[in-house]
Amino acid sequence: MNEQNLPENTKKEVKETAVPVVSNDSQEINNDSPPKLKENTGSKGKTNSNEASKSDSKGDSQSSIQDNGGASLASEPFIDLLYNQIESVIGGENPNQFLCLTLPGQALTAKDFAYDYKNNAEKGPMVEANESRLANKLFDPCRVTGGDNGMTLPYQYRSALDTLTPKLNEKIAKAKNQLRELLLTPYPYDFGDENTKSYTLQEVFYRLYDDYVAAERA
Numbered sequence: 723m724n725e726q727n728l729p730e731n732t733k734k735e736v737k738e739t740a741v742p743v744v745s746n747d748s749q750e751i752n753n754d755s756p757p758k759l760k761e762n763t764g765s766k767g768k769t770n771s772n773e774a775s776k777s778d779s780k781g782d783s784q785s786s787i788q789d790n791g792g793a794s795l796a797s798e799p800f801i802d803l804l805y806n807q808i809e810s811v812i813g814g815e816n817p818n819q820f821l822c823l824t825l826p827g828q829a830l831t832a833k834d835f836a837y838d839y840k841n842n843a844e845k846g847p848m849v850e851a852n853e854s855r856l857a858n859k860l861f862d863p864c865r866v867t868g869g870d871n872g873m874t875l876p877y878q879y880r881s882a883l884d885t886l887t888p889k890l891n892e893k894i895a896k897a898k899n900q901l902r903e904l905l906l907t908p909y910p911y912d913f914g915d916e917n918t919k920s921y922t923l924q925e926v927f928y929r930l931y932d933d934y935v936a937a938e939r940a
Contacts, residue, residue, distance in 0.1 A: 825868065835852055859874060911926045
């Protein structure tokens with residue numbers, strides 16, 4: 723539209739209602755058009771910085787979760803991590819022994835085991851009984867368990883004695899009692915000194931046996 727052929731009032735209205743036209747190279751053709759706004763990169767830049775800080779903190783946390791050997795503890799099961807940490811503090815150095823943990827643990831009352839040991843006081847019977855009940859429990863050979871196996875040390879000791887010692891034979895026991903009664907039977911005897919005395923059969927037997935051995939050696 724040619725503005726020269728229009729009246730002054732019409733020209734003014736056209737200028738006020740004109741829409742600015744922008745070319746492909748983002749340069750303004752109409753001088754009266756409002757300036758082009760810049761891209762809002764503030765929020766985007768802030769997001770990038772947050773993401774960078776999160777990634778840095780994540781990397782720091784992963785690098786901090788390292789054991790002494792350099793292996794990542796994140797891949798290690800929690801129960802293994804707990805056991806290794808406790809064993810490093812209270813575990814022994816005997817290769818034939820290992821620490822056994824009970825989960826859940828057993829709650830103990832301090833007064834049930836307390837006595838004045840600093841002044842060499844005698845341990846009370848209740849304390850000894852409580853210690854015995856605690857120490858006599860047996861556990862399966864494992865590193866983590868839920869509780870004892872129901873066996874006690876006195877029971878296992880008695881079972882071992884019953885297994886290792888021979889069982890009582892009633893016939894043999896009866897024969898031994900009869901032989902004992904025979905050897906203790908009164909037996910008067912004269913050993914050649916014309917003096918008959920009362921002995922037991924066992925005494926006469928061993929004296930005659932000693933005389934026989936001496937005669938054979940002569």
